[in-house]
Every structure is written in structure tokens, then in C-alpha cells.
Amino acid sequence: MHPLPSCPSCRQPMEAHRFTSNQGHVLELDICFACQGLWFDRHENLKLAPQSVVELFRLLHEHRTDQHQPLAERMACPRCNTSLAKGFDVVRSGRYMIYRCGRQHGRFSSFSSFMVEKGFVRHMTRPEIDDLAKRVGAIYCTSCGAPVDIRKDHACPYCRAAFSLIDPDAVVRAMEGYAKASSERTTHATPSVDIGDALVALERDRSRAERERQKRAFTSSSDAADSSFTGDLVAAGVALVWALVKD
Numbered sequence: 048m049h050p051l052p053s054c055p056s057c058r059q060p061m062e063a064h065r066f067t068s069n070q071g072h073v074l075e076l077d078i079c080f081a082c083q084g085l086w087f088d089r090h091e092n093l094k095l096a097p098q099s100v101v102e103l104f105r106l107l108h109e110h111r112t113d114q115h116q117p118l119a120e121r122m123a124c125p126r127c128n129t130s131l132a133k134g135f136d137v138v139r140s141g142r143y144m145i146y147r148c149g150r151q152h153g154r155f156s157s158f159s160s161f162m163v164e165k166g167f168v169r170h171m172t173r174p175e176i177d178d179l180a181k182r183v184g185a186i187y188c189t190s191c192g193a194p195v196d197i198r199k200d201h202a203c204p205y206c207r208a209a210f211s212l213i214d215p216d217a218v219v220r221a222m223e224g225y226a227k228a229s230s231e232r233t234t235h236a237t238p239s240v241d242i243g244d245a246l247v248a249l250e251r252d253r254s255r256a257e258r259e260r261q262k263r264a265f266t267s268s269s270d271a272a273d274s275s276f277t278g279d280l281v282a283a284g285v286a287l288v289w290a291l292v293k294d
């Protein structure tokens with residue numbers, strides 16, 4: 048019915064993907080992989096069916112090496128072009144940022160906000176933070192997206208959120224909760240890869256993709272120092288979930 052909506056941040060057409068809700072309705076979500084966000088029309092606030100959760104994780108994982116860009120200062124509603132209002136919502140597992148149209152057309156949510164909203168995220172334990180600090184210097188805050196020095200800070204200095212990451216077990220549990228009716232699901236083993244390994248593997252994939260892009264663009268390639276990257280916990284968590292649910 049609608050033309051392809053443009054991304055509230057970069058104004059490029061978003062990719063429309065069809066999912067199924069928990070109740071069996073068709074849910075169309077518009078995704079911008081460069082801005083790492085989702086647009087939900089007014090009623091698209093329903094729970095996704097387990098197969099759709101898997102499909103969404105597949106998509107996010109497939110696009111893990113896409114080029115990213117920061118969100119614009121002014122976010123515009125894809126339907127009426129008025130500025131979206133930025134706000135915070137709170138759930139048990141944390142606080143997340145959301146952009147809403149004042150005329151009720153819908154809302155824009157970053158991938159990480161979506162993960163927090165769905166209860167797919169948990170706080171990191173002190174030993175996990177210490178362990179990660181040995182491998183990466185900084186991470187992007189899952190609540191606000193700011194790069195944070197995890198060797199120095201104990202919570203995000205910008206939004207005060209505790210450090211958190213995607214919990215693959217919580218995702219699987221949620222999916223099993225949605226799928227109460229279907230009993231054929233086998234129990235999953237805990238993932239054998241840890242988040243530190245996943246961050247390093249992701250960074251390797253991204254620098255390889257970046258080198259490919261530079262080759263294609265005939266620019267001189269500058270190899271970034273591998274040991275000082277900022278860890279993308281959300282994308283690494285997506286990789287862990289995908290490894291767990293893909294078959």
C-alpha cells in the first residue's frame with residue numbers, strides 16, 4: 048500500500064521485510080542496515096513468531112560487514128516527515144532509546160534498542176567485563192551506542208547504563224515461550240564461542256570487507272591496528288545467536 052519508506056536518519060529507501068507475528072499476522076518491518084535501525088508502523092509492536100526471530104537474526108548477521116553511519120541529529124518520520132521525538136523506554140533488562148512520530152505513524156528503533164526491548168539483553172558480570180577488557184579496549188554501549196572504555200569505566204559514562212550484551216539463552220528461551228504450542232524443539236547446548244572470540248571474529252570479517260571496499264574504490268588501504276578496535280557487542284551477540292539457532 049505504502050511506497051517504500053525512507054530511513055528516518057539517512058533518507059535512503061529502507062528494505063521492507065515480511066515477518067509473521069506471534070498471532071500469525073503478517074508484519075512488515077522496514078530496515079536500514081547502514082543506520083542499523085528498524086521502522087515499526089503504528090501496530091507493528093507485536094511479538095514476532097519464533098521463525099521470524101530466527102529470520103531477523105539471519106538478516107542482521109548477513110549484513111554484519113555492511114558500512115555503518117551514525118544517526119542523524121534530526122530524524123524524520125517516513126510517513127509525514129515531521130521530526131521524531133527521542134525518548135527512553137525502560138524494561139527489566141535495561142533502558143533503550145526510541146524515536147517516535149508525534150502523529151502516531153510509528154517508531155524507529157536501533158538494532159540494539161530492539162534487543163533490549165525484547166528482553167534479549169542481560170547485564171554483564173564483573174568477571175565478564177574484566178575478561179573482555181583484556182581483549183578489546185572499548186565497546187559500543189548497548190543502550191546509547193556511544194563508544195566506551197571498558198578498562199576505565201564501570202558503566203556507560205554517557206547514559207549511565209550498565210554494560211550489557213545479547214544473551215543467546217534469553218533469545219532461545221523467549222522463542223520457546225512464544226512457541227509453547229510446538230513441542231518438538233530440542234534443548235540447545237550453550238554456545239561454545241564466547242563473546243570475546245565473537246567480537247574478534249566479527250572485527251576480522253569487517254576489516255576484510257573494508258579492505259575489499261577500498262580495493263574496489265582504488266583508494267590506498269590503511270590497515271587499522273587490530274588490537275585497538277571498538278567492540279560491537281550487539282553484532283557479536285547476533286553472531287552467537289545465529290550460530291545457536293541456524294539449524
Ligand SMILES: [Zn+2]
Binds near residue numbers: 054057058081082
Ligand atoms: Zn538509514
Ligand SMILES: [Zn+2]
Binds near residue numbers: 124152
Ligand atoms: Zn509521522
Ligand SMILES: [Zn+2]
Binds near residue numbers: 190205
Ligand atoms: Zn550508554
